[in-house]
Amino acid sequence: MFDVAKIREDFPILKRFVNGKPLVYFDNAATSQTPQVVIDTIVDYYSNYNANIHRGVHALSQEATDKYEASRIKIQQHFNAKHSYEIIFTSGTTHAINLVAAGFSEILNPNDEIIVSALEHHSNIVPWQMLCEKTGAFLKVIPMTEAGTLDMTIYHRLLNKNTKLVFCNHVSNALGTVNPIKEIIDAAHKIGAAVLIDGAQATPHIKPDVQALDVDFYVASAHKLCGPTGVGMLYGKQAWLEKIPPYQGGGEMIETVTFQKTTYAGLPHKFEAGTPNICGGIAFGAALDYMNAVGFEQIAAYENELLKYATEELLKIEGLRIYGTAPEKTAVISFNVGAIHPYDIGTILDKLGIAVRTGQHCTQPIMDFYNIPGTVRASFSFYNTKEEIDVMITALKKAVMMLS
CATH class of the missing domain: 3.90.1150.10 (Aspartate Aminotransferase, domain 1)
Known part of the structure; x- marks a missing residue:
């Protein structure tokens, strides 16, 4: 009821x-509003076990680490990712998109093509324009109709052997349109292109299954899902996350460091440089628990x-x-x-x-x-x-x- x-x-x-x-x-x-249970989770963290994670042997650090990683597993299960290490904590959707764009700057070649939709938030336009300027790739756009839908006939015409990446939001933040992302993903995969779906506006209303969608990357923000601001997630297929280079260098994302050579940590830490938003990550999990309880x-x-x-x-x-x-x-x-x-x-x-x-x-x-x-x-x-x-x-x- x-x-x-x-x-x-x-x-x-x-x-x-x-x-x-x-x-x-x-x-x-x-931004969605925040239920008391999530607020209590934030207060509990700072009141009872505020400590840095992954690095300490003391009790507070271990407790914070356990709860942070438990939240990663909650996110994995919510989105049905195959592995918990395919979930990367970010500061939000924009950070996640830029992480992927930076990684592909080392992969794309001049004359490669990437496709975005006409319904995108600026956060899913500007990073790809910057990527094209850096690599010499070309940006193409799926046009929109008067009803605020995508012209899928033209999308299929845009796809070709030079298409390497396709980016589309799951739901338009301006119009509320739910895009046919499964069709977009399947068509892109037929010609060997990877797909990133911006799920910021979809995830408060829809529970995506990233394995069923077969999407390469899916991004979202906690603050749209009754969680705190300043934290989000990137889902990426293991093969892609291992292929693209780290976005930032620093602590936590390394395996060994010498002045001659640095080697990087495995997933997910390869993309999580520095002290993260520990409290935000834990509260993200609490917010998902709350929304799943509602149904x-x-x-x-x-x-x-x-x-x-x-x-x-x-x-x-x-x-x-x-x-x-x-x-x-x-x-x-x-x-x-x-x-x-x-x-x-x-x-x-x-x-x-x-x-x-x-x-x-x-x-x-x-x-x-x-x-x-x-x-x-x-x-x-x-x-x-x-x-x-x-x-x-x-x-x-x-x-x-x-x-x-």
Whole structure:
């Protein structure tokens, strides 16, 4: 039984007021809120066993190491990776993408080709542009349609013997579109290309199985999954992780160091230089435990109800246009009302206690495609309610009346 009222009790921030109004938090695509159990995990670490990991023989270090590595195993099991050492802790999705891009800078040759989609976050565009500038490779783009989907016919035409890498998000952060990543992966593998999937926006709603997908790299951030900021993960197939060189040099990622020669540690430590975000890694595992206890099937079904309800109610507002009308979406709605600037709407909604995101959402190519300065984005989570959507609708009508 999905009890949203009980779930909301787990999130202390949902009890606060903003500008004298009860908080309505609809900016979950940027950062989800944190349940008390994850907050308690963070407090417990700093209160009881704060120590560096892997290097100490004392009790605190061993306890911290055990819990950090236990969290790695939780992540492995959640994503169904074959080995725990295929899970690399990073500072987030952007770090993970840059790690892979840096590794392929030693592999790509001039005239090689890499493909990205038109629906990407800047974090999955800029690193590949930098990679092309460094290697002489060419960047090609899967175009988008008016509905906010990818033109898969053109994608298949873009693939050729020179294609070495394909990069695509699982879900668009700006539009909520769920991309056909299995088709993208299978087609790329047929011509020998590797695939990285940006799962930052998918993982709060979908439980990916990296072995079933047969994906080469999959990346995600804890703070989208009810965890802390500053920690994320890279899944990579063992063969690829062994092939690409380390991203950073320093402590922990070495086997031996002399002034003549350094040899690198095995996986996963080869890519984890320096003292990591130990507390964040442990809390990441706690967040996954919490979300799995709620249940991802239940989360998806409930959020789909919220998406359907909000879409129907928003479209009743005269002049409102929703951007991104793919048949398969997560609980994200990007919209504008007439010629009103999205920032102005967002500002008034904030005064009424409603947190939405306005702007380009780090997806300028999408906004350029629609020839708009940005959108208002309302993104829902499993702790939101239809009553909160009603509050937003009422506030939005008031904002439109004030700004028209």
